Amino acid sequence: MSKRGGNIDDGAAAFRKRQKITHEVPAGEDVYSSDQLRQLLSFDQDLGRARHGLQSFKRLLDEIHASESDDNDKLQILYEYLEASKPRQTGEDAVFLNDIMEMWSFAAQVNNDGVMSSVAVVLALVLSTLSGSLKMVSHGLGICQTLIQERQLKSLSKNLSVEKGKAFIISPTLRLLREAVTLDGGAFAKRIFRARQSTFTALGRNLEIGHSGDGIEDAKKTSVRTNAVKFLLACLKYLHSDGRKELMTQRELISHLTYTIRNDPPYLILDILNTLQNYVLSDDNISREAKLRNFNTKTLWRILALYSYGTNAIPQEERAAVADKAHAFLVYVCTSPGAGVLYPSTGLYPRPLDDESSNTRKSKLVNLEGAIAEDRYSKDVPVYNYVLSEFTQKLRPWSSRKHSELLITIFNAAPELIADFFLSNRDFSFAPKLSMTWIGYAACLFDTMQIPIPDHFGDRSKYSAAPPPVSILLANIIPLPIDRKALIKCLEPGSNLTSFFATRILVLALEKLEKVLSMLQGATRTSDALWVESSKKLIDAFCQRIPDMKEIVRMYRSVPAENLLHKTLGSRLLRLYYEVVPRVALAANFDVSPLLVDILGKLDHEEATADAKAFAVMELENLVSIASHSPGMRWFNRPSGASTLPFIALLQVLCSDGQNTPSDQIRRVLNTIALESQIVSKKAGLRPLLQALRCAVNNDRVTDMSPVWPFLDNCISRCASTPIKYLELLETYEHDEQVSSEEVSLLNVTLAEQLRFITASSESKGKVALANFLILFFNAAAKSKENSILVHAIYKQVQGQLAEADLESRSLGGKADLEALKAHKVMDDSDSTTKTKPITNTSSIDASQLEEILHIAIPEEEDTSALTKWTTKNAEDLIEDAHATKLVLLLSSPHRSIRKEALTNVLKLSSRLKESSYEEKEQIWLLLSELAESSRPHVDAGPVPSAFTAFATHAVEVLRNPLHPLYPKVNTFLTRSPMWPADKLPLAHDILHGEPSEDDRYYTEITWLLTYLLDALRRASDLSVFHKKKWFEKILVLGANPYLRTNLRTRILRVVYRATCIEGGSTTLTTRFGIISWLVAQRAACESGSVE
């Protein structure tokens, strides 16, 4: 160590040396004339004197700078000096300030630090002074020209590359270069940059010689880094595009620039970021590659670190300014395609692997088995924006608002990163915790989910040949961390906060799913199996991620009534379950009527605040909508604890507060229900009743509504429960008047018929009000689209009864009554009813689309591997992963040996199950054993009846789930029938003709039955079972139900279609079951709109 050269500059020695030199700086003398200055600056090999001269010059320049006026004496001295020392020739070789330049060169040769430093200081000051004076700027340009001559370039290079401890040399040199670059609008910038071999000497190193002391850098004693940064930024600002482009090819320059950016003073950081943004990133001439090379993940991370910039030594507002600028900068970099980092990607389609172009995507996807294609993206999604993908991994959106904002902005610009980010961030769980971190995460997830799905899923102009992978679609609808387990925990009643956030997220997810499904099922894509399959898979996968309906119901019930937002949102969630994922909603036994009663009570409650009432109306709308979706809703039965029918209660709401507040939606639902129950006619709907009621509420003649509502309640209840009685009554009117019954409401008849019980009673109270209401009602009916002759005929009876009871009985058409009614006209529903009606107009579907809907192919291929695969699985997997089902299906194989093998294996499997600890083992064992015993006689002869295998496979699904509505029926059947006759369809009769196990489960059971029947119809032998036992007849009768939902109707049509695919099927249907006339009737009903 003792042999170290004198130039080595670390440790205490370097510190001492610097100190020494600093102290030796001579003061110089005052300058009074240009001649004096010339003498002082004349070249002298005595560098001590030279230094004295330079210091004197510096004193002069400092004085000029300190003085505010332009035309002071000192400036004149400088001007005279420059004029005097000006070279005679002005070519490229002319040397300005020759004496100084010579001194500098000499000092550089002999390593005189003092002079090397002083020359740079003085020249920088001269240029800075000259740049402000138009008169002298030509001298400045001359000096710049001189600087890029070889001798000076050497001196510059020498100055810049001295040991890094000699900041007193490097800093002024960098200042000098900056002044030279900026002089006269950057006249010399290009040439200085061209000479970069010298002018950029050690720039990378110099950019990293930062401020060494504690605290913030003194603005007057700037570090080498600060000066280097300023020089580099000046180059960026004053160079033209080509120059900048070349500058960006300098290796690692931006890396050196940003390496220690965290320690820079605020003003410098702002300058760096502004310059990079304005002069590099927004310059379109600089190539994307060059930008990307410089603004790589590391650079972006360094700028990200500025979000938490500074210590308490820096004022808060300055720290905030830096953080804000860094944020704005990153937002710009990450979201502007021109900035080079963001790759304009193709939305939700993952980047094809190297051997795969987007044109081959479809064939690849089709060829790959669905599961494999999906699995490919379950761990990792190839993305175009790999830099951003890597960058986002450092973001902590749960703990910083800015990080969260940035992430969402990036997601918006590159939606492909949504799936990618959450796949790579799997460790961060959504499990609820009452903490700011959890809230932050939930907020970030919410924001993510609010990002719309790009048009055409991101393909540029139109829908691509194939949809994006389901796992990626799902990740965009409901990000990966949001899983069923976490959501259930969130919804637990312990915390309102987590429950509220989870509810909001679920609402958002369902709404987004609805939107995605509508994109997948767009008009042109319904005929493409790939798109249809994709939407099915998406729904399946989505349903796996959300809590069961019962959890939502529990949440809804547990929300305190005073939590208006939460309660309203909860009801909306319930409604969305019914609308978007009905299969999940209908699986729960949810009775909405008591909730309706509660909410109606809330609306009636006089002390409720205005906002509470507004939210209650929204909640009511949701519940009414749910009720209209629930098959078990009893509109005309009084729920326990309620005084009126739900139907009447809603009518009261509709009439309570003007026409506008409660929505049209409730009115539409009531109208549909009234139509379905035949209370009102198709022509007029509920309008006359509503009009009369609204008018009555505000009418002077109907002073009291209290007798009207119970009367109406009674009439509607009777009309709905015994329509036949009133239809017959109506027929007597028709007979008299010779018109069709379709044209008048049954309610009119009921009111007329029930009135006599009121008029006959001795109580006179309220009779007048009721009579006036009836007059209004019949006036409204007569003025509606109903048959006015019939209305008059019915009213005649009413009039008679009123007269008998000594009540006023005006004729219809009284001016006052009509005027009063006019004020309460109810909007025509005809346009809205068409909206709610599902489109089943077959003429709008072409043959191929129809085939797509109705044709469910019979699987031809057999999976014989099922014979061996099951042996290695445990009991639970046998059932859950459908190994047992696959084995059962082999009983229908056309090959005898396979059937025999399958039979043996079914028996083995069932006995293995019985010995296992599987929960439902007994029943499934019984099912499989019965199947085996019933099949045994058939195995040798041919495939066992498809009804057996179909029943067995569908029954397994039921037995797995004790909450399934068919669970009791299947179990009863299995206990009762050890052997199944080959000419019957197991259990089918019990379902179609027996009572449903739960009241509102009839349609669920029928859905199951129709799926099972479809699978039971595969061969001619199956057809004969359907034929002989008249199953076609039963199915066609079922199809005649006018209120059957489209879904069930489609299932019936599928069975019919399947029959036509089997040899002899069409003939049987035509000759034995009158299928042609059935189809004609169906079409007629469909066109008249009497079926859904």
Place this chain on the structure above:
Amino acid sequence: MARNSTDTTARSSDPAFEAYYLERSTQELSEDLDKVRNTNDFRAESIQFLVHALQQGASQFSAQDEARVMSALEKGKKS
């Protein structure tokens, strides 16, 4: 509740409704929010984040529903 079933983009809400939503949600969740305020990860800058987290849900209400609530409140004030 009327809602636009296909549009899930963040709709900008009426500022008055946003303010109401924030106030209302703070009130409904007050008990839990107190607990959150006492956790270790709650810092001064968290307030801004919390406000955002609470308020973001306002966009889930349709313009029509917002108007309903606001006009009901107006009416309530007058009477």
